[in-house]
Amino acid sequence: xxxxxxxxxxxxCNCDMACPCTLSGFTAPADNDRCNVVLIFHxxxxxxxxxxxxxxxxxxxxxxxxxxxxxxxxxxxFMDAAASAGQAEALGAIFxxxxxxxxxxxxxxxxxxxxMQTAPxxxxxxxxxxxxxxxxxxxxxxxxxxxxxxxxxxxxKVSGVGFPNDTLTAGRAVSAxxxxxxxxxxxxxxxxxxAPFSWSA
Numbered sequence: 001x002x003x004x005x006x007x008x009x010x011x012x013c014n015c016d017m018a019c020p021c022t023l024s025g026f027t028a029p030a031d032n033d034r035c036n037v038v039l040i041f042h043x044x045x046x047x048x049x050x051x052x053x054x055x056x057x058x059x060x061x062x063x064x065x066x067x068x069x070x071x072x073x074x075x076x077x078f079m080d081a082a083a084s085a086g087q088a089e090a091l092g093a094i095f096x097x098x099x100x101x102x103x104x105x106x107x108x109x110x111x112x113x114x115x116m117q118t119a120p121x122x123x124x125x126x127x128x129x130x131x132x133x134x135x136x137x138x139x140x141x142x143x144x145x146x147x148x149x150x151x152x153x154x155x156x157k158v159s160g161v162g163f164p165n166d167t168l169t170a171g172r173a174v175s176a177x178x179x180x181x182x183x184x185x186x187x188x189x190x191x192x193x194x195a196p197f198s199w200s201a
Contacts, residue, residue: 142174
């Protein structure tokens with residue numbers, strides 16, 4: 001049965017700005033020896049196998065080699081505590097790549113699942129600032145970047161990316177700290193991207 005998800009994505013990693021991994025389709029090396037990244041997907045509207053998953057948030061944390069396309073990703077998943085067992089199973093299948101869509105291409109890169117934790121996820125978005133908090137495990141706030149030379153006041157965007165959307169808005173982390181799944185890092189001031197997403201399969 002087909003599924004669809006629409007919502008907002010944002011991420012933070014430990015690259016300095018405009019992460020080369022994302023911009024090169026995972027073929028260019030990151031700024032550091034390891035890539036530590038957190039990707040947040042807030043679902044405004046969605047249905048999977050007849051199950052409504054609107055209003056839920058899924059957070060993926062990953063530790064990868066410098067060239068992400070080489071695989072050997074170590075990944076942990078936070079599932080929204082507001083999700084029922086059926087909703088969590090449906091979303092787990094999508095973000096695990098079993099139901100096609102964008103994560104079908106990502107799944108072969110993952111060599112180690114560090115676990116899945118169910119937790120209350122606080123999500124906020126005012127259009128330019130994007131924030132998520134998961135208890136003492138994760139707190140991240142990113143802000144879309146507006147160039148001082150912009151005459152429009154609109155944030156910087158890059159196009160032709162493909163995942164999770166063809167056009168991403170560049171930004172920087174106001175704050176970004178995580179301690180979960182055996183991963184611990186702080187990426188304050190580092191790269192971020194944000195974008196709406198609309199997926200189906």
